[in-house]
Amino acid sequence: MxxxxxxxxxxxxxxxxxxxxxxxxxxxxxxxxxxxxxxxxxxxxxxxxxxxxxxxxxxxxxxxxxxxxxxxxxxxxxxxxxxxxxxxxxxxxxxxxxxxxxxxxxxxxxxxxxxxxxxxxxxxxxxxxxxxxxxxxxxxxxxxxxxxxxxxxxxxxxxxxxxxxxxxxxxxxxxxxxxxxxxxxxxxxxxxxxxxxxxxxHLYRIQNWAKYSANGEQFSGKIVGISAQGKLEVELGNGEIAIFGLKEILFL
CATH class of the missing domain: 3.30.930.10 (Bira Bifunctional Protein; Domain 2)
Structure with a gap:
Protein backbone atom coordinates (compact mmCIF):
# COMPACT_ATOMS: atom_id res chain seq x y z
CA MET A 1 0.00 0.00 0.00
CA HIS A 202 21.97 13.14 -21.49
CA LEU A 203 20.07 12.89 -24.79
CA TYR A 204 20.45 9.60 -26.63
CA ARG A 205 22.48 9.94 -29.87
CA ILE A 206 23.20 13.64 -29.33
CA GLN A 207 26.02 14.70 -31.70
CA ASN A 208 26.37 11.13 -33.04
CA TRP A 209 25.60 10.01 -36.59
CA ALA A 210 22.93 7.30 -36.78
CA LYS A 211 20.22 5.86 -39.02
CA TYR A 212 16.66 7.25 -39.13
CA SER A 213 13.54 7.00 -41.24
CA ALA A 214 11.13 9.75 -42.30
CA ASN A 215 8.49 9.85 -45.03
CA GLY A 216 9.29 6.23 -45.87
CA GLU A 217 12.96 6.92 -46.55
CA GLN A 218 16.04 5.98 -44.54
CA PHE A 219 18.86 8.46 -43.99
CA SER A 220 21.85 9.22 -41.79
CA GLY A 221 21.56 12.12 -39.39
CA LYS A 222 23.05 13.67 -36.28
CA ILE A 223 20.85 15.03 -33.47
CA VAL A 224 22.09 18.54 -32.71
CA GLY A 225 19.34 19.99 -30.53
CA ILE A 226 15.71 20.51 -29.57
CA SER A 227 13.59 23.40 -30.85
CA ALA A 228 11.64 25.73 -28.55
CA GLN A 229 8.53 23.65 -29.35
CA GLY A 230 10.28 20.41 -28.42
CA LYS A 231 10.91 19.20 -31.96
CA LEU A 232 14.02 17.23 -32.86
CA GLU A 233 16.76 19.07 -34.75
CA VAL A 234 18.76 16.70 -36.94
CA GLU A 235 21.74 17.58 -39.11
CA LEU A 236 21.67 15.79 -42.48
CA GLY A 237 24.60 14.67 -44.60
CA ASN A 238 24.50 17.86 -46.67
CA GLY A 239 24.75 20.06 -43.59
CA GLU A 240 21.06 21.02 -43.61
CA ILE A 241 19.19 21.03 -40.27
CA ALA A 242 15.86 19.19 -40.50
CA ILE A 243 13.13 19.59 -37.86
CA PHE A 244 10.94 16.62 -36.88
CA GLY A 245 7.82 16.33 -34.73
CA LEU A 246 6.85 13.32 -32.63
CA LYS A 247 5.37 11.11 -35.37
CA GLU A 248 7.59 12.35 -38.17
CA ILE A 249 10.81 10.39 -37.53
CA LEU A 250 11.76 6.87 -36.50
CA PHE A 251 14.99 5.81 -34.83
CA LEU A 252 16.53 2.81 -36.60
Missing part, protein backbone atom coordinates in the same frame (compact mmCIF):
# COMPACT_ATOMS: atom_id res chain seq x y z
CA UNK A 2 1.44 3.37 -1.04
CA UNK A 3 1.00 6.01 1.65
CA UNK A 4 0.81 9.79 1.67
CA UNK A 5 4.37 11.14 1.59
CA UNK A 6 5.64 13.19 4.50
CA UNK A 7 8.91 14.38 2.96
CA UNK A 8 7.45 16.52 0.15
CA UNK A 9 5.83 19.95 -0.01
CA UNK A 10 2.81 19.17 -2.21
CA UNK A 11 3.49 16.17 -4.43
CA UNK A 12 2.18 12.89 -3.06
CA UNK A 13 0.00 14.40 -0.33
CA UNK A 14 -3.04 12.81 -2.00
CA UNK A 15 -2.28 9.26 -3.13
CA UNK A 16 -4.86 7.06 -4.89
CA UNK A 17 -3.68 3.44 -4.82
CA UNK A 18 -5.39 0.85 -7.03
CA UNK A 19 -4.51 -2.86 -6.98
CA UNK A 20 -5.35 -3.01 -10.70
CA UNK A 21 -6.44 -0.56 -13.36
CA UNK A 22 -6.34 -0.16 -17.14
CA UNK A 23 -4.45 3.16 -17.15
CA UNK A 24 -3.40 5.47 -14.31
CA UNK A 25 -3.53 8.40 -16.73
CA UNK A 26 -7.19 7.69 -17.51
CA UNK A 27 -8.03 7.44 -13.80
CA UNK A 28 -6.16 10.68 -13.04
CA UNK A 29 -7.83 12.51 -15.95
CA UNK A 30 -11.25 11.41 -14.68
CA UNK A 31 -10.42 12.68 -11.19
CA UNK A 32 -9.37 16.01 -12.68
CA UNK A 33 -12.62 16.31 -14.68
CA UNK A 34 -14.63 15.49 -11.55
CA UNK A 35 -12.61 18.06 -9.56
CA UNK A 36 -11.44 15.34 -7.19
CA UNK A 37 -7.71 15.79 -7.74
CA UNK A 38 -5.70 18.82 -6.68
CA UNK A 39 -2.22 19.62 -7.92
CA UNK A 40 0.16 17.05 -6.52
CA UNK A 41 -2.29 14.16 -6.50
CA UNK A 42 -0.85 10.78 -7.48
CA UNK A 43 -2.60 7.73 -8.93
CA UNK A 44 -0.54 4.55 -8.61
CA UNK A 45 -1.46 1.04 -9.68
CA UNK A 46 0.00 -2.33 -8.73
CA UNK A 47 -1.01 -3.87 -12.07
CA UNK A 48 -1.70 -1.62 -15.05
CA UNK A 49 -3.34 -3.65 -17.80
CA UNK A 50 -3.47 -1.09 -20.62
CA UNK A 51 -0.89 1.54 -19.87
CA UNK A 52 -0.56 4.09 -22.63
CA UNK A 53 2.65 5.01 -24.43
CA UNK A 54 3.64 7.30 -27.28
CA UNK A 55 2.34 6.66 -30.81
CA UNK A 56 -0.69 4.78 -29.43
CA UNK A 57 1.43 1.97 -28.00
CA UNK A 58 0.65 0.07 -24.81
CA UNK A 59 3.00 -0.29 -21.85
CA UNK A 60 3.45 -3.94 -20.85
CA UNK A 61 3.77 -4.46 -17.10
CA UNK A 62 3.60 -7.52 -14.85
CA UNK A 63 1.69 -7.21 -11.59
CA UNK A 64 3.72 -6.04 -8.61
CA UNK A 65 7.02 -5.79 -10.50
CA UNK A 66 7.18 -2.19 -11.72
CA UNK A 67 6.19 1.39 -10.98
CA UNK A 68 3.22 2.71 -12.96
CA UNK A 69 1.76 5.98 -11.72
CA UNK A 70 0.43 9.37 -12.79
CA UNK A 71 0.94 12.84 -11.34
CA UNK A 72 -1.55 15.69 -11.48
CA UNK A 73 0.18 19.03 -12.03
CA UNK A 74 -1.09 22.52 -12.78
CA UNK A 75 1.59 24.31 -14.79
CA UNK A 76 -0.54 27.41 -15.43
CA UNK A 77 2.57 29.56 -14.96
CA UNK A 78 3.66 28.37 -18.42
CA UNK A 79 2.40 29.18 -21.89
CA UNK A 80 0.98 26.27 -23.88
CA UNK A 81 3.78 26.70 -26.44
CA UNK A 82 6.32 26.02 -23.70
CA UNK A 83 4.97 22.64 -22.63
CA UNK A 84 8.02 20.63 -23.70
CA UNK A 85 9.92 22.19 -20.79
CA UNK A 86 7.65 20.21 -18.47
CA UNK A 87 8.56 17.10 -20.43
CA UNK A 88 12.27 17.84 -20.02
CA UNK A 89 11.97 18.62 -16.30
CA UNK A 90 10.18 15.33 -15.66
CA UNK A 91 12.67 13.34 -17.75
CA UNK A 92 15.62 14.97 -15.98
CA UNK A 93 14.17 14.25 -12.53
CA UNK A 94 13.66 10.54 -13.19
CA UNK A 95 17.06 10.14 -14.84
CA UNK A 96 18.81 11.88 -11.93
CA UNK A 97 17.55 9.31 -9.47
CA UNK A 98 17.74 6.17 -11.59
CA UNK A 99 21.26 6.89 -12.83
CA UNK A 100 22.41 6.08 -9.30
CA UNK A 101 21.51 2.47 -10.11
CA UNK A 102 22.11 2.42 -13.89
CA UNK A 103 24.82 5.03 -14.65
CA UNK A 104 24.55 4.76 -18.44
CA UNK A 105 20.90 5.85 -18.43
CA UNK A 106 19.97 8.25 -21.25
CA UNK A 107 16.82 10.00 -22.45
CA UNK A 108 15.63 9.05 -25.93
CA UNK A 109 13.65 11.91 -27.46
CA UNK A 110 11.07 12.82 -26.54
CA UNK A 111 10.72 11.00 -23.23
CA UNK A 112 11.87 7.38 -23.15
CA UNK A 113 14.49 6.23 -20.66
CA UNK A 114 16.97 3.78 -22.16
CA UNK A 115 20.25 2.10 -21.33
CA UNK A 116 22.22 1.64 -24.58
CA UNK A 117 23.04 -2.00 -25.14
CA UNK A 118 20.20 -3.18 -22.87
CA UNK A 119 16.98 -1.43 -23.88
CA UNK A 120 14.15 0.79 -22.73
CA UNK A 121 13.44 0.84 -19.01
CA UNK A 122 10.87 3.62 -18.82
CA UNK A 123 8.57 6.04 -20.55
CA UNK A 124 6.59 9.20 -19.89
CA UNK A 125 3.25 10.25 -21.37
CA UNK A 126 1.92 13.73 -20.58
CA UNK A 127 -1.74 14.46 -21.32
CA UNK A 128 -2.94 18.05 -20.93
CA UNK A 129 -6.27 19.75 -20.37
CA UNK A 130 -6.75 23.32 -21.55
CA UNK A 131 -9.37 26.04 -21.14
CA UNK A 132 -9.11 28.13 -24.27
CA UNK A 133 -5.47 29.18 -24.43
CA UNK A 134 -4.90 28.57 -20.73
CA UNK A 135 -3.23 25.46 -19.33
CA UNK A 136 -5.42 23.85 -16.68
CA UNK A 137 -3.84 20.53 -15.77
CA UNK A 138 -1.11 18.18 -16.93
CA UNK A 139 -1.43 14.49 -16.13
CA UNK A 140 2.04 12.97 -16.19
CA UNK A 141 2.01 9.20 -16.70
CA UNK A 142 5.20 7.38 -15.75
CA UNK A 143 6.00 3.72 -16.36
CA UNK A 144 9.28 2.29 -15.08
CA UNK A 145 10.52 -1.27 -15.43
CA UNK A 146 11.97 -2.12 -12.05
CA UNK A 147 11.95 -5.83 -11.15
CA UNK A 148 10.35 -7.50 -14.20
CA UNK A 149 12.66 -9.96 -15.93
CA UNK A 150 10.80 -11.06 -19.07
CA UNK A 151 9.23 -9.02 -21.88
CA UNK A 152 7.54 -9.65 -25.19
CA UNK A 153 9.70 -6.96 -26.78
CA UNK A 154 13.44 -7.54 -27.33
CA UNK A 155 13.97 -3.81 -26.82
CA UNK A 156 12.71 -3.73 -23.21
CA UNK A 157 14.77 -4.08 -20.05
CA UNK A 158 14.45 -3.38 -16.33
CA UNK A 159 16.76 -2.07 -13.65
CA UNK A 160 16.86 -5.56 -12.16
CA UNK A 161 17.70 -7.25 -15.46
CA UNK A 162 20.61 -4.81 -15.88
CA UNK A 163 21.95 -4.70 -12.32
CA UNK A 164 20.88 -8.10 -10.96
CA UNK A 165 19.46 -6.38 -7.86
CA UNK A 166 15.88 -6.48 -6.55
CA UNK A 167 14.36 -3.12 -5.56
CA UNK A 168 11.72 -2.16 -2.98
CA UNK A 169 9.05 -0.41 -5.03
CA UNK A 170 7.62 1.78 -2.25
CA UNK A 171 11.03 3.14 -1.28
CA UNK A 172 11.92 3.85 -4.91
CA UNK A 173 8.53 5.53 -5.39
CA UNK A 174 9.16 7.81 -2.40
CA UNK A 175 12.57 8.81 -3.73
CA UNK A 176 11.16 9.43 -7.22
CA UNK A 177 8.33 11.65 -6.00
CA UNK A 178 10.81 13.73 -4.00
CA UNK A 179 13.05 14.14 -7.04
CA UNK A 180 10.09 14.93 -9.32
CA UNK A 181 8.90 17.64 -6.96
CA UNK A 182 12.36 19.21 -6.94
CA UNK A 183 12.42 19.18 -10.75
CA UNK A 184 8.98 20.79 -10.94
CA UNK A 185 10.01 23.49 -8.47
CA UNK A 186 13.08 24.14 -10.64
CA UNK A 187 10.68 24.68 -13.55
CA UNK A 188 8.52 27.05 -11.48
CA UNK A 189 11.61 29.06 -10.59
CA UNK A 190 12.28 29.65 -14.27
CA UNK A 191 15.48 27.61 -14.49
CA UNK A 192 14.61 26.71 -18.07
CA UNK A 193 18.07 27.15 -19.55
CA UNK A 194 19.48 24.74 -16.97
CA UNK A 195 16.66 22.24 -17.56
CA UNK A 196 17.23 22.19 -21.33
CA UNK A 197 21.01 21.99 -20.95
CA UNK A 198 20.72 18.98 -18.64
CA UNK A 199 18.23 17.29 -20.97
CA UNK A 200 20.54 17.72 -23.99
CA UNK A 201 23.58 16.55 -22.03
Missing amino acids: YKILANTIFLGKDVHFLPECHSTNDIALNLVRQKQAAEGSVVICNHQTKGKGQRGNFWQSQAGQNLTFSLVLRPDFMDISEQFYLNMAISNSIRRLLQEYVPRLEVKWPNDLIVPGFGKIGGILIENTFSGKEWEYAVVGIGLNINQLSYDSPYAASIRSITGSHFELEELFRLLITQLEQGYIQLKKGKWKEIKSEYLM
Whole structure:
Protein backbone atom coordinates (compact mmCIF):
# COMPACT_ATOMS: atom_id res chain seq x y z
CA MET A 1 0.00 0.00 0.00
CA TYR A 2 1.44 3.37 -1.04
CA LYS A 3 1.00 6.01 1.65
CA ILE A 4 0.81 9.79 1.67
CA LEU A 5 4.37 11.14 1.59
CA ALA A 6 5.64 13.19 4.50
CA ASN A 7 8.91 14.38 2.96
CA THR A 8 7.45 16.52 0.15
CA ILE A 9 5.83 19.95 -0.01
CA PHE A 10 2.81 19.17 -2.21
CA LEU A 11 3.49 16.17 -4.43
CA GLY A 12 2.18 12.89 -3.06
CA LYS A 13 0.00 14.40 -0.33
CA ASP A 14 -3.04 12.81 -2.00
CA VAL A 15 -2.28 9.26 -3.13
CA HIS A 16 -4.86 7.06 -4.89
CA PHE A 17 -3.68 3.44 -4.82
CA LEU A 18 -5.39 0.85 -7.03
CA PRO A 19 -4.51 -2.86 -6.98
CA GLU A 20 -5.35 -3.01 -10.70
CA CYS A 21 -6.44 -0.56 -13.36
CA HIS A 22 -6.34 -0.16 -17.14
CA SER A 23 -4.45 3.16 -17.15
CA THR A 24 -3.40 5.47 -14.31
CA ASN A 25 -3.53 8.40 -16.73
CA ASP A 26 -7.19 7.69 -17.51
CA ILE A 27 -8.03 7.44 -13.80
CA ALA A 28 -6.16 10.68 -13.04
CA LEU A 29 -7.83 12.51 -15.95
CA ASN A 30 -11.25 11.41 -14.68
CA LEU A 31 -10.42 12.68 -11.19
CA VAL A 32 -9.37 16.01 -12.68
CA ARG A 33 -12.62 16.31 -14.68
CA GLN A 34 -14.63 15.49 -11.55
CA LYS A 35 -12.61 18.06 -9.56
CA GLN A 36 -11.44 15.34 -7.19
CA ALA A 37 -7.71 15.79 -7.74
CA ALA A 38 -5.70 18.82 -6.68
CA GLU A 39 -2.22 19.62 -7.92
CA GLY A 40 0.16 17.05 -6.52
CA SER A 41 -2.29 14.16 -6.50
CA VAL A 42 -0.85 10.78 -7.48
CA VAL A 43 -2.60 7.73 -8.93
CA ILE A 44 -0.54 4.55 -8.61
CA CYS A 45 -1.46 1.04 -9.68
CA ASN A 46 0.00 -2.33 -8.73
CA HIS A 47 -1.01 -3.87 -12.07
CA GLN A 48 -1.70 -1.62 -15.05
CA THR A 49 -3.34 -3.65 -17.80
CA LYS A 50 -3.47 -1.09 -20.62
CA GLY A 51 -0.89 1.54 -19.87
CA LYS A 52 -0.56 4.09 -22.63
CA GLY A 53 2.65 5.01 -24.43
CA GLN A 54 3.64 7.30 -27.28
CA ARG A 55 2.34 6.66 -30.81
CA GLY A 56 -0.69 4.78 -29.43
CA ASN A 57 1.43 1.97 -28.00
CA PHE A 58 0.65 0.07 -24.81
CA TRP A 59 3.00 -0.29 -21.85
CA GLN A 60 3.45 -3.94 -20.85
CA SER A 61 3.77 -4.46 -17.10
CA GLN A 62 3.60 -7.52 -14.85
CA ALA A 63 1.69 -7.21 -11.59
CA GLY A 64 3.72 -6.04 -8.61
CA GLN A 65 7.02 -5.79 -10.50
CA ASN A 66 7.18 -2.19 -11.72
CA LEU A 67 6.19 1.39 -10.98
CA THR A 68 3.22 2.71 -12.96
CA PHE A 69 1.76 5.98 -11.72
CA SER A 70 0.43 9.37 -12.79
CA LEU A 71 0.94 12.84 -11.34
CA VAL A 72 -1.55 15.69 -11.48
CA LEU A 73 0.18 19.03 -12.03
CA ARG A 74 -1.09 22.52 -12.78
CA PRO A 75 1.59 24.31 -14.79
CA ASP A 76 -0.54 27.41 -15.43
CA PHE A 77 2.57 29.56 -14.96
CA MET A 78 3.66 28.37 -18.42
CA ASP A 79 2.40 29.18 -21.89
CA ILE A 80 0.98 26.27 -23.88
CA SER A 81 3.78 26.70 -26.44
CA GLU A 82 6.32 26.02 -23.70
CA GLN A 83 4.97 22.64 -22.63
CA PHE A 84 8.02 20.63 -23.70
CA TYR A 85 9.92 22.19 -20.79
CA LEU A 86 7.65 20.21 -18.47
CA ASN A 87 8.56 17.10 -20.43
CA MET A 88 12.27 17.84 -20.02
CA ALA A 89 11.97 18.62 -16.30
CA ILE A 90 10.18 15.33 -15.66
CA SER A 91 12.67 13.34 -17.75
CA ASN A 92 15.62 14.97 -15.98
CA SER A 93 14.17 14.25 -12.53
CA ILE A 94 13.66 10.54 -13.19
CA ARG A 95 17.06 10.14 -14.84
CA ARG A 96 18.81 11.88 -11.93
CA LEU A 97 17.55 9.31 -9.47
CA LEU A 98 17.74 6.17 -11.59
CA GLN A 99 21.26 6.89 -12.83
CA GLU A 100 22.41 6.08 -9.30
CA TYR A 101 21.51 2.47 -10.11
CA VAL A 102 22.11 2.42 -13.89
CA PRO A 103 24.82 5.03 -14.65
CA ARG A 104 24.55 4.76 -18.44
CA LEU A 105 20.90 5.85 -18.43
CA GLU A 106 19.97 8.25 -21.25
CA VAL A 107 16.82 10.00 -22.45
CA LYS A 108 15.63 9.05 -25.93
CA TRP A 109 13.65 11.91 -27.46
CA PRO A 110 11.07 12.82 -26.54
CA ASN A 111 10.72 11.00 -23.23
CA ASP A 112 11.87 7.38 -23.15
CA LEU A 113 14.49 6.23 -20.66
CA ILE A 114 16.97 3.78 -22.16
CA VAL A 115 20.25 2.10 -21.33
CA PRO A 116 22.22 1.64 -24.58
CA GLY A 117 23.04 -2.00 -25.14
CA PHE A 118 20.20 -3.18 -22.87
CA GLY A 119 16.98 -1.43 -23.88
CA LYS A 120 14.15 0.79 -22.73
CA ILE A 121 13.44 0.84 -19.01
CA GLY A 122 10.87 3.62 -18.82
CA GLY A 123 8.57 6.04 -20.55
CA ILE A 124 6.59 9.20 -19.89
CA LEU A 125 3.25 10.25 -21.37
CA ILE A 126 1.92 13.73 -20.58
CA GLU A 127 -1.74 14.46 -21.32
CA ASN A 128 -2.94 18.05 -20.93
CA THR A 129 -6.27 19.75 -20.37
CA PHE A 130 -6.75 23.32 -21.55
CA SER A 131 -9.37 26.04 -21.14
CA GLY A 132 -9.11 28.13 -24.27
CA LYS A 133 -5.47 29.18 -24.43
CA GLU A 134 -4.90 28.57 -20.73
CA TRP A 135 -3.23 25.46 -19.33
CA GLU A 136 -5.42 23.85 -16.68
CA TYR A 137 -3.84 20.53 -15.77
CA ALA A 138 -1.11 18.18 -16.93
CA VAL A 139 -1.43 14.49 -16.13
CA VAL A 140 2.04 12.97 -16.19
CA GLY A 141 2.01 9.20 -16.70
CA ILE A 142 5.20 7.38 -15.75
CA GLY A 143 6.00 3.72 -16.36
CA LEU A 144 9.28 2.29 -15.08
CA ASN A 145 10.52 -1.27 -15.43
CA ILE A 146 11.97 -2.12 -12.05
CA ASN A 147 11.95 -5.83 -11.15
CA GLN A 148 10.35 -7.50 -14.20
CA LEU A 149 12.66 -9.96 -15.93
CA SER A 150 10.80 -11.06 -19.07
CA TYR A 151 9.23 -9.02 -21.88
CA ASP A 152 7.54 -9.65 -25.19
CA SER A 153 9.70 -6.96 -26.78
CA PRO A 154 13.44 -7.54 -27.33
CA TYR A 155 13.97 -3.81 -26.82
CA ALA A 156 12.71 -3.73 -23.21
CA ALA A 157 14.77 -4.08 -20.05
CA SER A 158 14.45 -3.38 -16.33
CA ILE A 159 16.76 -2.07 -13.65
CA ARG A 160 16.86 -5.56 -12.16
CA SER A 161 17.70 -7.25 -15.46
CA ILE A 162 20.61 -4.81 -15.88
CA THR A 163 21.95 -4.70 -12.32
CA GLY A 164 20.88 -8.10 -10.96
CA SER A 165 19.46 -6.38 -7.86
CA HIS A 166 15.88 -6.48 -6.55
CA PHE A 167 14.36 -3.12 -5.56
CA GLU A 168 11.72 -2.16 -2.98
CA LEU A 169 9.05 -0.41 -5.03
CA GLU A 170 7.62 1.78 -2.25
CA GLU A 171 11.03 3.14 -1.28
CA LEU A 172 11.92 3.85 -4.91
CA PHE A 173 8.53 5.53 -5.39
CA ARG A 174 9.16 7.81 -2.40
CA LEU A 175 12.57 8.81 -3.73
CA LEU A 176 11.16 9.43 -7.22
CA ILE A 177 8.33 11.65 -6.00
CA THR A 178 10.81 13.73 -4.00
CA GLN A 179 13.05 14.14 -7.04
CA LEU A 180 10.09 14.93 -9.32
CA GLU A 181 8.90 17.64 -6.96
CA GLN A 182 12.36 19.21 -6.94
CA GLY A 183 12.42 19.18 -10.75
CA TYR A 184 8.98 20.79 -10.94
CA ILE A 185 10.01 23.49 -8.47
CA GLN A 186 13.08 24.14 -10.64
CA LEU A 187 10.68 24.68 -13.55
CA LYS A 188 8.52 27.05 -11.48
CA LYS A 189 11.61 29.06 -10.59
CA GLY A 190 12.28 29.65 -14.27
CA LYS A 191 15.48 27.61 -14.49
CA TRP A 192 14.61 26.71 -18.07
CA LYS A 193 18.07 27.15 -19.55
CA GLU A 194 19.48 24.74 -16.97
CA ILE A 195 16.66 22.24 -17.56
CA LYS A 196 17.23 22.19 -21.33
CA SER A 197 21.01 21.99 -20.95
CA GLU A 198 20.72 18.98 -18.64
CA TYR A 199 18.23 17.29 -20.97
CA LEU A 200 20.54 17.72 -23.99
CA MET A 201 23.58 16.55 -22.03
CA HIS A 202 21.97 13.14 -21.49
CA LEU A 203 20.07 12.89 -24.79
CA TYR A 204 20.45 9.60 -26.63
CA ARG A 205 22.48 9.94 -29.87
CA ILE A 206 23.20 13.64 -29.33
CA GLN A 207 26.02 14.70 -31.70
CA ASN A 208 26.37 11.13 -33.04
CA TRP A 209 25.60 10.01 -36.59
CA ALA A 210 22.93 7.30 -36.78
CA LYS A 211 20.22 5.86 -39.02
CA TYR A 212 16.66 7.25 -39.13
CA SER A 213 13.54 7.00 -41.24
CA ALA A 214 11.13 9.75 -42.30
CA ASN A 215 8.49 9.85 -45.03
CA GLY A 216 9.29 6.23 -45.87
CA GLU A 217 12.96 6.92 -46.55
CA GLN A 218 16.04 5.98 -44.54
CA PHE A 219 18.86 8.46 -43.99
CA SER A 220 21.85 9.22 -41.79
CA GLY A 221 21.56 12.12 -39.39
CA LYS A 222 23.05 13.67 -36.28
CA ILE A 223 20.85 15.03 -33.47
CA VAL A 224 22.09 18.54 -32.71
CA GLY A 225 19.34 19.99 -30.53
CA ILE A 226 15.71 20.51 -29.57
CA SER A 227 13.59 23.40 -30.85
CA ALA A 228 11.64 25.73 -28.55
CA GLN A 229 8.53 23.65 -29.35
CA GLY A 230 10.28 20.41 -28.42
CA LYS A 231 10.91 19.20 -31.96
CA LEU A 232 14.02 17.23 -32.86
CA GLU A 233 16.76 19.07 -34.75
CA VAL A 234 18.76 16.70 -36.94
CA GLU A 235 21.74 17.58 -39.11
CA LEU A 236 21.67 15.79 -42.48
CA GLY A 237 24.60 14.67 -44.60
CA ASN A 238 24.50 17.86 -46.67
CA GLY A 239 24.75 20.06 -43.59
CA GLU A 240 21.06 21.02 -43.61
CA ILE A 241 19.19 21.03 -40.27
CA ALA A 242 15.86 19.19 -40.50
CA ILE A 243 13.13 19.59 -37.86
CA PHE A 244 10.94 16.62 -36.88
CA GLY A 245 7.82 16.33 -34.73
CA LEU A 246 6.85 13.32 -32.63
CA LYS A 247 5.37 11.11 -35.37
CA GLU A 248 7.59 12.35 -38.17
CA ILE A 249 10.81 10.39 -37.53
CA LEU A 250 11.76 6.87 -36.50
CA PHE A 251 14.99 5.81 -34.83
CA LEU A 252 16.53 2.81 -36.60
